[in-house]
Amino acid sequence: xxxxxxxxxxxxxxxxxxxxxFTPDRPSLSLSELSxxxxxxxxxxxxxxxxxxxxxxxxxxxxxxxxxxxxxxxIASLSHGMGLREAAMPYLEDLYEATHENVQLAVLDxxxxxxxxxxxxxxxxxxxxRVGSRLDxxxxxxxxxxxxxxxxxVQEKVLAGPLKAYTPKTICAPEQLRRVLADVRRDGFxxxxxxxxxxxxxxxxxxxxxQDSVVAAISIVVPAAxxxxxxxxxxxxxxARGISRRLxxxxxxxxxxx
Amino acid sequence: xxxxxxxxxxxxxxxxxxxxxFTPDRPSLSLSELSxxxxxxxxxxxxxxxxxxxxxxxxxxxxxxxxxxxxxxxIASLSHGMGLREAAMPYLEDLYEATHENVQLAVLDxxxxxxxxxxxxxxxxxxxxRVGSRLDxxxxxxxxxxxxxxxxxVQEKVLAGPLKAYTPKTICAPEQLRRVLADVRRDGFxxxxxxxxxxxxxxxxxxxxxQDSVVAAISIVVPAAxxxxxxxxxxxxxxARGISRRLxxxxxxxxxxx
Numbered sequence: 001x002x003x004x005x006x007x008x009x010x011x012x013x014x015x016x017x018x019x020x021x022f023t024p025d026r027p028s029l030s031l032s033e034l035s036x037x038x039x040x041x042x043x044x045x046x047x048x049x050x051x052x053x054x055x056x057x058x059x060x061x062x063x064x065x066x067x068x069x070x071x072x073x074x075i076a077s078l079s080h081g082m083g084l085r086e087a088a089m090p091y092l093e094d095l096y097e098a099t100h101e102n103v104q105l106a107v108l109d110x111x112x113x114x115x116x117x118x119x120x121x122x123x124x125x126x127x128x129x130r131v132g133s134r135l136d137x138x139x140x141x142x143x144x145x146x147x148x149x150x151x152x153x154v155q156e157k158v159l160a161g162p163l164k165a166y167t168p169k170t171i172c173a174p175e176q177l178r179r180v181l182a183d184v185r186r187d188g189f190x191x192x193x194x195x196x197x198x199x200x201x202x203x204x205x206x207x208x209x210x211q212d213s214v215v216a217a218i219s220i221v222v223p224a225a226x227x228x229x230x231x232x233x234x235x236x237x238x239x240a241r242g243i244s245r246r247l248x249x250x251x252x253x254x255x256x257x258x
Numbered sequence: 259x260x261x262x263x264x265x266x267x268x269x270x271x272x273x274x275x276x277x278x279x280f281t282p283d284r285p286s287l288s289l290s291e292l293s294x295x296x297x298x299x300x301x302x303x304x305x306x307x308x309x310x311x312x313x314x315x316x317x318x319x320x321x322x323x324x325x326x327x328x329x330x331x332x333i334a335s336l337s338h339g340m341g342l343r344e345a346a347m348p349y350l351e352d353l354y355e356a357t358h359e360n361v362q363l364a365v366l367d368x369x370x371x372x373x374x375x376x377x378x379x380x381x382x383x384x385x386x387x388r389v390g391s392r393l394d395x396x397x398x399x400x401x402x403x404x405x406x407x408x409x410x411x412v413q414e415k416v417l418a419g420p421l422k423a424y425t426p427k428t429i430c431a432p433e434q435l436r437r438v439l440a441d442v443r444r445d446g447f448x449x450x451x452x453x454x455x456x457x458x459x460x461x462x463x464x465x466x467x468x469q470d471s472v473v474a475a476i477s478i479v480v481p482a483a484x485x486x487x488x489x490x491x492x493x494x495x496x497x498a499r500g501i502s503r504r505l506x507x508x509x510x511x512x513x514x515x516x
Binding site: 016019048057068069070074076078079081089119131132134 | 269270271273274277278280306309310313315317325327328330331332333334335336337338339340341343344347348354355365367372377378379388389392
């Protein structure tokens, strides 16, 4: 659990620790598992979980295990990411429909990206990302775009490593990564080639917000075999530009293509 | 704020009150607004909000207002509704692509439905729902499907009213609603005609879970003018059946159509 001070955790911390105990591979947990994962006594866990369940922030399943509740999800749907998602969805739909491949929307939480939306056809190449999941930014198309436009201190921190190798093709050398980020800034897109899985590649482009800074990135993930990724660049950039325009980005309303 | 006992609210309650202060029309709030909406002293609000922001459960914007944070959204993405959404998405995509109209996935939280997913084209008829938003169950296609399969005591509570009229076409008479719910159970779908807005109608069908109970409903929302809704029924039912099969519903793997 992530406490920033050495003093005893507050009740606020304990509540967040209970929420944070749920993970993608364990979205349902028993009281005793929650107690173990949070490090809280069983009686304290019981009391907090009871209060959270009474308010709908957690849900008790038929098997007695707990899960994140509908109420919390409704609140979370008001987050910045979900507003972004609403604006982006029609453009992601268009991109999906034109290609029938995986289409993704992500934001940066360095050193990782968080996937805010993903549209996948039943026959699209399978991918590791999931809505709400994370991957290391340096290894993904959306991550390279977001890093390229991140503040210098964020870039330096990521460049300082460690840079995990998902595949032999993952960019793990800081100097190579630095060059790629410069290329992304110059080109306005990136092709991330088999960096996450050897079967797939992605084409990503930046989404600008109303203050003309990059607020998100979109990508399309396609099979590495038999795809000429350059043919996908115009569609991905056009969708990114459409979303940027909808978000009020000054550059997306200027005439010359960016 | 929704406290079930008369005693002083616990810290857990206070944390949830802070989350609950954010609403679709006010997703960003200042400290003093949070204090006013929660009824907590400004100093207490300041302390709790500070702790929540430190952990990423809230985010402080550049204008100093607070918003629900990415961390909370990630946790909420582990809720039951989002698992359902992942299973449903490919079928919702197919339905969207075949029609280019609004496609929705909703669950019941009587007397309302909560929209877990919505896919809208840029040219689809505009609708009131939004991901994470609610509408009265009796007035919507998905709501009629979910009510029809809800436990008797839930139905009776809704039938006892009040039943809000969104339009002159909204079903507000308990006996009429009771008949419609019986029809839905018999037919396996419903056409909700101009009940929410006079410009649109919806066609909805139930999604079954692995215990063969109805866990969600899907619908397609189309312009009321110029649409023959019966032509949409097979597509909506087929998509609902596909999602049910993916969720392991016994009835969705049996041969005769349900």
